[in-house]
Amino acid sequence: MKKVITYGTYDLFHQGHYNLLKRAKNLGDYLIVGVTTDNFDLERGKMNTCNNVMERIEAVKATGLADQIVIEEYRGQKIDDIQKYGVDIFAIGSDWEGYFDYLNEFCKVVYLPRTEGISSTQLRKERPTVNIGVIGTGSIASRFVPESDNVNSAIITAAYNPNLTENTAFCEQFKVPVTAHSLDELYKNCNAVYIASPHYTHYEYAKSSLMAGKHVLCETPFVFSKDQAEELYQIAEEKSLVLMVALKTAYTPAFGHLFSLLKSRVIGDIVEVNASVTTLTDEKSEKLDSTRIGGSMSENACFPLLPIFKFLGTDFRNINFYSKMKNNVDMFTKAVFRYDHAVASFQVGLGVKTEGSMTIAGTRGYVYVPAPWWKTDYFEVRYEDQNQNKKYFYPFVGEGLRYEIKDFVASILSNGSCFSKVSKNENVKMAEVQEMYIKGNNLFKI
Numbered sequence: 001m002k003k004v005i006t007y008g009t010y011d012l013f014h015q016g017h018y019n020l021l022k023r024a025k026n027l028g029d030y031l032i033v034g035v036t037t038d039n040f041d042l043e044r045g046k047m048n049t050c051n052n053v054m055e056r057i058e059a060v061k062a063t064g065l066a067d068q069i070v071i072e073e074y075r076g077q078k079i080d081d082i083q084k085y086g087v088d089i090f091a092i093g094s095d096w097e098g099y100f101d102y103l104n105e106f107c108k109v110v111y112l113p114r115t116e117g118i119s120s121t122q123l124r125k126e127r128p129t130v131n132i133g134v135i136g137t138g139s140i141a142s143r144f145v146p147e148s149d150n151v152n153s154a155i156i157t158a159a160y161n162p163n164l165t166e167n168t169a170f171c172e173q174f175k176v177p178v179t180a181h182s183l184d185e186l187y188k189n190c191n192a193v194y195i196a197s198p199h200y201t202h203y204e205y206a207k208s209s210l211m212a213g214k215h216v217l218c219e220t221p222f223v224f225s226k227d228q229a230e231e232l233y234q235i236a237e238e239k240s241l242v243l244m245v246a247l248k249t250a251y252t253p254a255f256g257h258l259f260s261l262l263k264s265r266v267i268g269d270i271v272e273v274n275a276s277v278t279t280l281t282d283e284k285s286e287k288l289d290s291t292r293i294g295g296s297m298s299e300n301a302c303f304p305l306l307p308i309f310k311f312l313g314t315d316f317r318n319i320n321f322y323s324k325m326k327n328n329v330d331m332f333t334k335a336v337f338r339y340d341h342a343v344a345s346f347q348v349g350l351g352v353k354t355e356g357s358m359t360i361a362g363t364r365g366y367v368y369v370p371a372p373w374w375k376t377d378y379f380e381v382r383y384e385d386q387n388q389n390k391k392y393f394y395p396f397v398g399e400g401l402r403y404e405i406k407d408f409v410a411s412i413l414s415n416g417s418c419f420s421k422v423s424k425n426e427n428v429k430m431a432e433v434q435e436m437y438i439k440g441n442n443l444f445k446i
Contacts, residue, residue: 002028004089005081007072009036013059016115021065023112024091032085033066037073082106130409131157133180133190133214135205136197137170140219144194145174147401154409158189187212192412194246195219199299200292203228206243210235215242217408220302222427224293224438229431233424242411244404249374250306250421251403253394258367258379261392262311266381267362270311271342275304275358277374278332278349287350290328296348297321297333297437303374304346304358305430306422311360312342314429319436321443326351333437375400 006024010017025031037053053071060066070081082090083106090103094111103109130153134141137159148154158178161167171179180186183205186193192215195205203223209216210232222245223229236243249255262270277300281287288294316337323330331351337344347354356371365383369376377395396403407421437443 001030002089003030003032003085003087004028004091005032005034005078005085005087006091007034007036007078008093010056010060013056017059018063018065019115020093020112021060021063025065027089027091027110030067031065032068032070032081032087033060034070034072034078034081035060037071078103079106128413129153129155130192130215130412131155131190132192132194132217133158133160133186134176135160135183135186135193135195135209136201136219137161137166138196138198141170141194141196142174143399144196144401144405145176147399148405150398150402151405151409153413154405158186160186183208183212187214190214192217192242192408198286198292199224203232206232207235210239210241210243213239213241215408215412217244217246217404219246221298221430221434222302223431223434224298225435226428226432229428233428240415242408244408244411244420245302245422245427246401246404247302247306247422248400248404249303250310251407252375252377252396252400253403254376254379254392254396255307256421257392257394258369259310261381262360262362262367265362266364267360267366268364269341270360270362272361273308273311273342273344273358274346274360275307275373276347276354276356277303277372278347278352278354278356280353281350283326283351285350288327288329288331293438295330295333296323296350297330297434299350300348301333301335301346301434301437302430304348305433306426307358307360308337308344308346309426309429312337312339312344314425315339316344319433319442321437321441323443323445324352325445335433335437 004024004027021033035053035057057069060069082103087107089108089110090100091110091112092100093114095114097111100109132148132154134145134156145156148156156176158180159167159171159176160180160183161170164181168179178189180189193209195202195216195218197205199221202218206216206218223232233243286292286294287299316339318338320336322334324332332349334347335345356373358369358373360367365381367379367381369379378391378393380389380391382389
């Protein structure tokens with residue numbers, strides 16, 4: 001029996017996919033079809049898939065052409081599968097001509113002609129787009145715009161900065177079509193807004209954008225009070241708009257897998273979470289401007305709050321803050337949380353440096369995420385018996401912002417039905433913690 005194997009994403013399954021599978025089937029007696037997982041697609045930088053892996057598998061199965069379907073999860077799997085299943089022919093579309101010649105060492109490689117005039121890329125281009133207007137043109141916006149190029153259906157159409165000179169330079173550098181002279185002009189040229197302005201302006205810009213009927217993706221920190229956060233979510237819900245916070249760590253592959261592992265109790269009951277995010281910052285930086293809610297807490301606290309709330313929940317009993325102050329701004333803050341059955345703590349700093357790692361302690365073992373944990377592509381699960389230790393690698397592509405952009409766009413195009421990686425309750429609670437700190441609740445200056 002002659003076995004043939006082929007691979008693909010099979011997104012938005014179309015006649016071209018069917019024709020290719022049929023040609024592969026005709027090469028032998030038994031066809032094995034490899035379907036790439038969502039995470040493998042993300043690892044390769046494919047941010048534009050519209051169907052999840054189960055939908056894509058079902059589409060291949062429905063053709064009746066596949067005798068066996070396998071999941072492609074990692075680089076190098078093709079060689080493993082060829083040897084594992086005793087494959088005689090590897091077949092792939094002609095647009096890969098020459099790329100897989102190295103597989104000739106293991107089996108015959110055949111490049112199949114593709115169906116002209118139809119492709120998943122073409123079909124995606126015909127789907128609705130999300131036109132994004134950018135408010136704020138600083139360093140994070142300068143990373144956001146290039147990252148959005150990797151997300152299908154996301155188009156940057158306009159930018160606004162009260163400083164027209166800076167706005168013009170930004171639009172020229174990143175070829176943004178409209179240099180908006182006002183918010184109204186921005187709103188006329190977009191249906192969604194990305195807010196990357198200074199922290200203290202987030203609430204006003206987010207409210208204005210929502211009231212104008214625009215979906216909102218707001219940079220961290222979201223806002224600085226519980227009431228403001230709840231008000232913004234209420235407006236979004238009443239107008240059926242998507243409101244997301246751009247906390248990029250939550251959207252990276254590694255953090256998603258870490259969350260799933262811990263929920264499956266690989267380290268037993270979680271009893272402690274500790275995380276650090278510190279940098280040494282120029283004391284003249286706007287990040288340390290006391291008149292604009294500057295400081296370590298406002299700049300960095302949302303990052304360690306994410307794993308604490310994800311792994312222990314938001315129902316903490318109390319928090320104590322310990323801060324080293326300078327010029328009325330916290331250069332370093334340690335926060336300690338008490339839960340009914342666990343504790344948590346974090347360290348944030350703009351004038352003090354610590355090891356930027358995270359540890360999560362459990363009754364069976366612990367997780368160690370090396371610095372910088374908020375941008376990690378791997379973590380370790382460790383046990384008393386070191387022979388059971390395991391390392392997990394989930395690299396992310398580029399700056400990592402494309403993952404949050406993809407979810408934002410997907411949520412808009414699916415009318416808000418896309419699962420949010422950071423819940424409304426978690427974002428509101430983060431704003432409440434910021435408010436507690438600003439008001440000096442349980443704050444001890446050192």
